[in-house]
Amino acid sequence: MDRDALxxxxxxxxxxxxxxxxxxxxxxxxxxxxxxxxxxxxxxxPGALRFIRLVQALRRTGMPVADVRRFIELGGGELAHHPERMVLLERQCAAIEQRMVELQDDLAVVRAKIAAYRGLIARGLDCEDELSEDLVDQLRTDELLAGTLPPAPSVGAEGVLRQR
Amino acid sequence: MDRDALxxxxxxxxxxxxxxxxxxxxxxxxxxxxxxxxxxxxxxxPGALRFIRLVQALRRTGMPVADVRRFIELGGGELAHHPERMVLLERQCAAIEQRMVELQDDLAVVRAKIAAYRGLIARGLDCEDELSEDLVDQLRTDELLAGTLPPAPSVGAEGVLRQR
DNA sequence: GCTTGCGCTGGAGTCCACTCCAGCTCCTAG
DNA sequence: CTAGGAGCTGGAGTGGACTCCAGCGCAAGC
Structure with missing residues (x-):
């Protein structure tokens, strides 16, 4: 019957x-x-396809397979479980938002480094790490003040990722 | 000498x-x-500490360890390599931006699901997956149209999107 | 009737990024 | 002088998420 099943x-x-x-x-x-x-x-x-997309969203946003399974095991469509499922999803939402903040911070770090290189190249300078990282910092600060860089968002986001 | 080394x-x-x-x-x-x-x-x-933060940013934004190493192996502070390094960092920047977009999409999927549950609960309805996922879709669409769902991010996420 | 192609299963294998461990050295406090 | 604690090393072990494979079934095309 399901002519549109894949x-x-x-x-x-x-x-x-x-x-x-x-x-x-x-x-x-x-x-x-x-x-x-x-x-x-x-x-x-088609329903399965939509379901897969939800699973994909959860996985890609960092939810471990085991947690996705737990979420799914929370009964199929019984009203009693909806609130629980919602709580899990809401928790995941929060995690995603955190990740985005973290991602932004990290992006800022990378961009700062790029700006630093740009500065070094422009000035024909060499070394950066051991000898005069401070100089690089200085350059970065320069760029920042010059508004070349997006105003780095402040620190915050912790531990969505697995590092310990 | 380095009294401020850690x-x-x-x-x-x-x-x-x-x-x-x-x-x-x-x-x-x-x-x-x-x-x-x-x-x-x-x-x-201190320089090492700063370096670690860059490494962390790269890792957390999904660059594999092997690539980070390649990046680092690109010589220590020799001017000749700066452009290469910059290219790598710029590539990573692009990857991060893409990831952020993806994350937003996935966040939207999760939020949509939450809204769907909210709708179901409000109406005292049960099933959702097999039988009437379409109904859920319908609800989601309703909510969206009704503006119940913020089309953009909500709490804690303001400024997360750097639209561009 | 045979080959080719897609799909199935259960199980083994792989890759990555750590994480843990045994056995050692050095330093400090009691 | 001994005990405890922090670090060190090389190497083995772990956990998660796939990915690959052998061996089989079915159906279509030549």
Whole structure:
């Protein structure tokens, strides 16, 4: 009946997930809605496709596979679980926002370094690290004051990533 | 002499990188500027600390360790290499910007899902996935149209988007 | 009837980025 | 003088997330 269900290859192309990954996600319990043809081939109804996109969003934003599974295991469509699921999603939202802030800080660091190099090159200078990092700092400050750089956002974001 | 050089523990606390990670980064060639005391203990001069922060920025923004190393191997402070390094950093900048866009999209997906749950709960409805994902879509669309969902970021995220 | 292509399964293998450990040295406090 | 604590090294181990593979089934095309 489901004439608009997709085969695994199409889903792979559509989502960018590899075929192997799709199968693996399914085994891991991340994709409950996948159906089968009589001879055992996977069929992805449109709902599954949408679901996959949510899973992808969660994964890409740093939620571990185990947590995604936990989220999914929170029952299929029973009203009782909606609040719980929402809490998890809201937590993830917060995490994403943090990551974005962190990302911005890091971007600022990289841009500052670029500006420093630009300055060094413009002045025909050499060394930077050991001998006169301070000079580089100075350059960066110069650039900052000159408004070449975006006004680096302040410190903050901690620990969304795994480093310890 | 370097009275303001730090020990490994302090650097660890300062940067959030574990002591083991610091040592490992060094072995891997990511931290060339680390000095030693007479009895072999690590001493991190301020320059090293700044360098670590750059490395951290690169790592956190998704550059693999191997690439960071390649970047660093591009000579220490020789003018000839600055342009190359800059190219790498600029590439990374682009990658970061892309990542931020992606993150925004994913955030939107998650928020949409939250809104969908909110809608379902408000209406006392149950199922969502298999049976009537379309309904959820519909709800999401409703919410969007009703402006219930901030089309742009919300709490804590202001200024996160540097639209450009 | 055979080959080619897609898909299936269970399990093994890989890659990355750490993280842990045993066994050692050095220093300081009691 | 001994005990404790911080660091050091080389190497082994871990966890997460895939990725690959052998061996099989089905269907279509020549």
């Amino acid at each position: 085969g695994i290859r199409q889903v792979s192309e559509e989502t960018g997930l590899s075929i192997d990954t799709l199968r693996w996600y399914e085994r891991e319990g991340l994709l409950p809605l996948v159906e089968r043809t009589a001879d055992g081939r996977r069929r992805y109804p | 020990g490994i523990r302090q650097v660890s606390e300062e940067t959030g990188l574990s002591i083991d990670t610091l040592r490992w980064y060094e072995r891997e060639g990511l931290l060339p500027l680390v000095e030693r005391t007479a009895d072999g203990r690590r001493r991190y001069p």
